[in-house]
Amino acid sequence: AQRVTQPEKLLSVFKGAPVELKCNYSYSGSPELFWYVQYSRQRLQLLLRHISRESIKGFTADLNKGETSFHLKKPFAQEEDSAMYYCALESGGSYIPTFGRGTSLIVHP
Amino acid sequence: DAGVIQSPRHEVTEMGQEVTLRCKPISGHDYLFWYRQTMMRGLELLIYFNNNVPIDDSGMPEDRFSAKMPNASFSTLKIQPSEPRDSAVYFCASSSQGAREETQYFGPGTRLLVL
Numbered sequence: 001a002q003r004v005t006q007p008e009k010l011l012s013v014f015k016g017a018p019v020e021l022k023c024n025y026s027y028s029g030s031p032e033l034f035w036y037v038q039y040s041r042q043r044l045q046l047l048l049r050h051i052s053r054e055s056i057k058g059f060t061a062d063l064n065k066g067e068t069s070f071h072l073k074k075p076f077a078q079e080e081d082s083a084m085y086y087c088a089l090e091s092g093g094s095y096i097p098t099f100g101r102g103t104s105l106i107v108h109p
Numbered sequence: 110d111a112g113v114i115q116s117p118r119h120e121v122t123e124m125g126q127e128v129t130l131r132c133k134p135i136s137g138h139d140y141l142f143w144y145r146q147t148m149m150r151g152l153e154l155l156i157y158f159n160n161n162v163p164i165d166d167s168g169m170p171e172d173r174f175s176a177k178m179p180n181a182s183f184s185t186l187k188i189q190p191s192e193p194r195d196s197a198v199y200f201c202a203s204s205s206q207g208a209r210e211e212t213q214y215f216g217p218g219t220r221l222l223v224l
Contacts, residue, residue: 034212043112044152044200044215086152095140095206096165097213101151 002027004089006100013077014108021072021103023061023087031089033063033070034097038084047072047085057081077107113216115201121222127189130219133182134203142213143176143186144200152200158184159206191223 003026013019025031035047048056050063050070061072070087084104088097114133122128134141143155156166158178166176173192178184188195198220202213 036213043217044202046212049212095204096154096157099144099152099154 002031002089002091002098004087004098004100006085006087006103008103009101010104010106012106012108015079016076019074019077019081019105019107021085021087021105023070023072023100025068025070025087025089027068027089027091029091031063031091033061034088034090035059035061035070035072036086036088036099038086040083044086077105079107079109081105082107113201113203113214115199115216115219117219118217119220119222121224122191123224124192125190126223127187128191128195128221128223130186130199130201130221132184132186132201132216134184134201135205135214136182138203138205138214139181140204140206141178141184142200142202142204143184144202146198146200146218155186188221191221193223196221196223 005024007022033050036044037047038044048054059072059074061070063070082105084102086102087100090097113135116131139160142157145153145155153168155168156176157164161178174188176186198218200218201216204213
């Protein structure tokens with residue numbers, strides 16, 4: 001069975017500080033990993049996916065198969081980054097994601 | 110496209126009443142998902158449909174919950190009878206099994222409060 005673990009329910013940082021939201025997964029095959037974000041009063045939306053190897057809004061995430069992790073990082077947090085972040089995993093070809101419980105990021109001015 | 114549409118956006122009801130949540134997926138999408146979001150449990154998948162057929166309802170908490178998709182453009186999630194512990198935000202999402210770049214598109218959610 002596949003599982004996604006986000007160990008932190010809440011992460012609080014100051015503006016300009018680096019931020020790392022942790023995501024660990026368990027899956028025996030080749031996973032596809034995603035980060036979704038939900039800003040206040042907005043709908044949940046895709047932030048980035050590992051296959052794209054892209055940086056969105058300054059965020060990056062690298063799939064580490066050895067550590068089975070897909071941590072989300074940003075070198076300098078901004079207040080507008082405050083949101084709920086969900087890590088998600090799709091097993092190969094399933095199109096059905098398994099979500100973590102989410103991490104609430106608060107960036108203080 | 111207006112994206113995934115959900116109604117109502119907010120629902121307050123009393124324990125024991127029937128609640129019906131509605132969803133219109135993005136046109137052309139062949140997958141539809143219902144999720145429940147709470148502080149304690151995060152985002153939980155309740156059920157999903159493929160081409161209007163329920164595929165996996167193992168996430169539905171109990172028999173009080175039921176979901177239907179009578180056609181490609183409409184789905185309902187019904188709770189009967191409702192209980193205070195059902196209070197949560199319910200999201201509908203749709204996706205397409207087309208190009209691999211496709212991902213899930215979420216609706217704005219229905220915030221349900223059962224008193």
